[in-house]
Amino acid sequence: MAGVTTQRAKLIGRNQASIQDPVWVRWLLIAISIGFVGLFLALPLLTVFLEAFQDGWRAYLRSFNDPAAWKAIKLTLLAAGISLPLNLVFGLAASWAIAKFEFRGKSLLITLIDLPFAVSPVISGLIYVLIFGLQGWLGPWLAGYDIKIIFAVPGIVLATVFVTFPFVAREIIPLMQEQGDDEEQAALSLGASGWQTFWRVTLPNVKWAVLYGVILCNARAMGEFGAVSVVSGHIRGKTTTVPLHVEILYNEYEVVAAFSMASILAVLGVLTLAAKTFLEGKVQQAYRETLEPSAAEA
Amino acid sequence: MNSSAPRFARWRFRQHSVLPGFGLTLGYTVLYLSLIVLIPLSALFLRTATMPWDKFWHAISEPRVMASYRLTFGTSLIGAVVNVVFGFCVAWSLVRYRFPGRRLLDSLVDLPFALPTAVSGIALTAIYAKNGWIGQYLAQVGIKSAFSPLGVTIAMTFIGLPFVVRTLQPAIEELDGESEEAAASLGATRWQTFWRVTMPSLLPALLTGFALAFARAVGEYGSVVFISGNMPLKTEITSLLIITKLEQYDYAGATAIAVVMLLASFLILLAINGLQWWVGAAGRKGV
Numbered sequence: 001m002a003g004v005t006t007q008r009a010k011l012i013g014r015n016q017a018s019i020q021d022p023v024w025v026r027w028l029l030i031a032i033s034i035g036f037v038g039l040f041l042a043l044p045l046l047t048v049f050l051e052a053f054q055d056g057w058r059a060y061l062r063s064f065n066d067p068a069a070w071k072a073i074k075l076t077l078l079a080a081g082i083s084l085p086l087n088l089v090f091g092l093a094a095s096w097a098i099a100k101f102e103f104r105g106k107s108l109l110i111t112l113i114d115l116p117f118a119v120s121p122v123i124s125g126l127i128y129v130l131i132f133g134l135q136g137w138l139g140p141w142l143a144g145y146d147i148k149i150i151f152a153v154p155g156i157v158l159a160t161v162f163v164t165f166p167f168v169a170r171e172i173i174p175l176m177q178e179q180g181d182d183e184e185q186a187a188l189s190l191g192a193s194g195w196q197t198f199w200r201v202t203l204p205n206v207k208w209a210v211l212y213g214v215i216l217c218n219a220r221a222m223g224e225f226g227a228v229s230v231v232s233g234h235i236r237g238k239t240t241t242v243p244l245h246v247e248i249l250y251n252e253y254e255v256v257a258a259f260s261m262a263s264i265l266a267v268l269g270v271l272t273l274a275a276k277t278f279l280e281g282k283v284q285q286a287y288r289e290t291l292e293p294s295a296a297e298a
Numbered sequence: 299m300n301s302s303a304p305r306f307a308r309w310r311f312r313q314h315s316v317l318p319g320f321g322l323t324l325g326y327t328v329l330y331l332s333l334i335v336l337i338p339l340s341a342l343f344l345r346t347a348t349m350p351w352d353k354f355w356h357a358i359s360e361p362r363v364m365a366s367y368r369l370t371f372g373t374s375l376i377g378a379v380v381n382v383v384f385g386f387c388v389a390w391s392l393v394r395y396r397f398p399g400r401r402l403l404d405s406l407v408d409l410p411f412a413l414p415t416a417v418s419g420i421a422l423t424a425i426y427a428k429n430g431w432i433g434q435y436l437a438q439v440g441i442k443s444a445f446s447p448l449g450v451t452i453a454m455t456f457i458g459l460p461f462v463v464r465t466l467q468p469a470i471e472e473l474d475g476e477s478e479e480a481a482a483s484l485g486a487t488r489w490q491t492f493w494r495v496t497m498p499s500l501l502p503a504l505l506t507g508f509a510l511a512f513a514r515a516v517g518e519y520g521s522v523v524f525i526s527g528n529m530p531l532k533t534e535i536t537s538l539l540i541i542t543k544l545e546q547y548d549y550a551g552a553t554a555i556a557v558v559m560l561l562a563s564f565l566i567l568l569a570i571n572g573l574q575w576w577v578g579a580a581g582r583k584g585v
Contacts, residue, residue, distance in 0.1 A: 033392075120517025162334055262417040
């Protein structure tokens with residue numbers, strides 16, 4: 001074994017030049033990468049703040065002196081506040097069923113959970129219009145009871161729940177599958193109840209994956225545009241979330257106000273990226289600990 | 299695991315387990331999935347099923363709709379190709395090289411996932427408009443970027459980059475270098491090694507990343523509508539056309555186009571799955 005390793009090390013040493021890229025190739029590729037990401041990704045992000053502050057920070061703050069803006073912020077928080085817990089509970093239930101038990105049709109179920117990712121934003125909104133809209137299946141019946149879902153807050157919440165549906169589940173399922181059910185069986189045989197096992201054993205094991213899923217779910221819930229745009233009806237100050245309010249301001253040539261609102265979402269995006277980078281490490285560590293328990297102490 | 303069970307055991311829905319909560323959690327999962335996803339999605343197909351065929355065909359093939367397909371699929375395709383080329387450079391640099399700012403670059407790649415599409419839409423428009431940072435120089439040489447198919451392509455490129463990079467990164471990490479060493483020790487130049495050894499093993503990941511970026515761009519709405527200008531027959535993407543039809547209360551027309559788009563994205567995903575199965579099969583054969 002050791003002989004093989006030294007032999008391989010020798011081989012690497014001998015052929016280093018032909019395996020490694022020449023220095024000029026290396027720097028060319030790095031320059032292209034930085035240039036492309038800078039031009040296509042970093043520049044738009046920077047633009048949001050430059051446009052928001054183009055008339056100084058007083059003008060920036062004045063943009064928030066608008067009741068409709070605060071209504072939009074509240075509605076965005078409401079939509080995220082409802083879809084987060086719903087999809088979190090679903091994610092935990094689905095991963096428990098999928099990871100801890102063997103049953104027929106499991107892979108079909110996993111595929112179906114991912115389905116909302118394959119549906120484009122506009123179509124995600126459209127399906128609810130087809131059900132709850134005035135020309136929809138339930139529309140006339142709901143109108144009889146004076147219940148409005150489309151062009152009202154419930155429609156926005158529903159569309160948000162749909163587009164953020166898989167986020168939490170798809171982060172927890174693979175990790176829980178990897179971890180198996182040995183620890184749960186041990187807890188149960190020591191006399192713990194099912195709930196105790198879940199709260200004290202299962203949940204702590206997947207906590208970083210849960211948080212990771214929640215962060216991604218939240219970013220999408222607060223930033224969703226296409227799906228909520230279809231069901232919102234754009235009633236200013238009533239059925240506009242922050243992204244929709246940005247659109248209204250932009251179309252009214254209120255550039256500073258539009259970019260000021262957009263800057264809140266951009267800050268949220270940057271925070272999400274930072275949290276994502278941090279949590280990715282934690283989740284990967286959880287996977288490694290599953291593979292070799294001794295790594296937990298290392 | 300279940301090999302000790304009698305071979306003639308009856309068909310079972312699930313294998314026995316001492317863990318509780320199967321009925322509760324699976325029941326809730328299926329109920330919630332049906333209410334939020336399956337029933338609403340089936341509404342789309344049932345709506346179309348009640349449409350007469352000629353009406354459906356007319357709705358999905360009138361000139362304005364055809365023009366929107368050409369624009370949407372054409373620009374998505376160009377965007378995905380651009381992303382494959384530059385996404386490869388980014389992924390290769392991130393995995394193989396160490397340089398200052400590498401971590402920052404790595405995090406930035408996910409920006410299109412984290413930045414709401416409406417925000418990237420207005421930011422891209424501001425950059426490429428006639429008086430924008432880049433738009434003004436392009437205008438000087440007679441290139442119209444915002445409010446033209448070029449602008450749509452730029453937005454489609456923006457939205458697709460992370461798919462290519464994130465699919466390629468693990469594939470490049472998995473290259474163990476041994477085949478590259480072997481090729482080099484047999485006298486291949488670095489260039490030959492790259493094209494004959496490295497590229498073929500990265501091809502599946504490249505194709506998957508390409509297909510994911512393409513699928514995402516085809517359905518994209520928020521980052522495109524601001525920069526496209528939305529002129530019917532010229533710069534109108536299919537997603538926007540669906541919304542326009544809805545606003546004119548043409549539910550049947552909107553639904554018909556939506557079904558076409560949904561089937562298109564299912565086909566792309568099916569192709570990706572087939573691709574991954576093929577790669578997996580090739581890998582098993584190799585072993």
